[in-house]
Amino acid sequence: MRLAAAVGAGVVVGAATGWPVAALIAGAGCWAVPKLFGDSRDQAGLIARVEAIADSSGWGWRAAGVRFSLGFYPADCCHWGVYESAKSVIWIGPTAFEDQTRLRYVVLHELAHAWQYRQNRFAEFITDYTAWGFTTIGSALEAGADCLANVWGAAGGHYWTCPAAARALAARRFSGDWR
Numbered sequence: 001m002r003l004a005a006a007v008g009a010g011v012v013v014g015a016a017t018g019w020p021v022a023a024l025i026a027g028a029g030c031w032a033v034p035k036l037f038g039d040s041r042d043q044a045g046l047i048a049r050v051e052a053i054a055d056s057s058g059w060g061w062r063a064a065g066v067r068f069s070l071g072f073y074p075a076d077c078c079h080w081g082v083y084e085s086a087k088s089v090i091w092i093g094p095t096a097f098e099d100q101t102r103l104r105y106v107v108l109h110e111l112a113h114a115w116q117y118r119q120n121r122f123a124e125f126i127t128d129y130t131a132w133g134f135t136t137i138g139s140a141l142e143a144g145a146d147c148l149a150n151v152w153g154a155a156g157g158h159y160w161t162c163p164a165a166a167r168a169l170a171a172r173r174f175s176g177d178w179r
């Protein structure tokens with residue numbers, strides 16, 4: 001999944017890390033997109049659902065300048081979710097709304113990426129997750145985002161099943177402990 005994401009997102013390489021956007025790949029293609037985002041009143045309700053999930057994380061994402069946008073990331077269609085680091089925008093695609101469990105996971109995983117970028121500790125993230133075999137920044141951020149999403153209450157993981165020790169580490173980092 002990481003490889004596919006890297007290839008798909010490679011058109012907009014970020015200056016800081018070379019890892020432009022962190023994306024979740026949807027299994028289905030664009031042809032399967034449900035007509036979820038048509039009505040503007042529906043949109044407001046969907047955004048409210050997304051923001052309520054983000055608020056449940058306990059991270060002050062609004063103050064950190066993070067924004068949500070409904071729809072597929074235009075430059076790289078059909079991921080469940082994408083964190084566009086250059087604009088600090090989290091794209092939530094229609095396929096993320098398949099069920100509440102997936103929506104919660106996608107929102108919190110992408111929010112975890114936004115948190116990661118605010119820390120500016122990319123070397124530490126690699127060091128942290130090297131113990132579990134994630135030795136590049138892209139894979140370390142995906143592994144860490146799955147773990148932090150779990151800490152924030154999401155079920156499961158798309159990139160791996162975050163073990164208890166890694167989850168505890170993610171919780172410690174989120175609390176500001178970098179020792």
Ligand SMILES: [Zn+2]
Nearest residue numbers: 022023142145
């Ligand atoms: Zn990700």
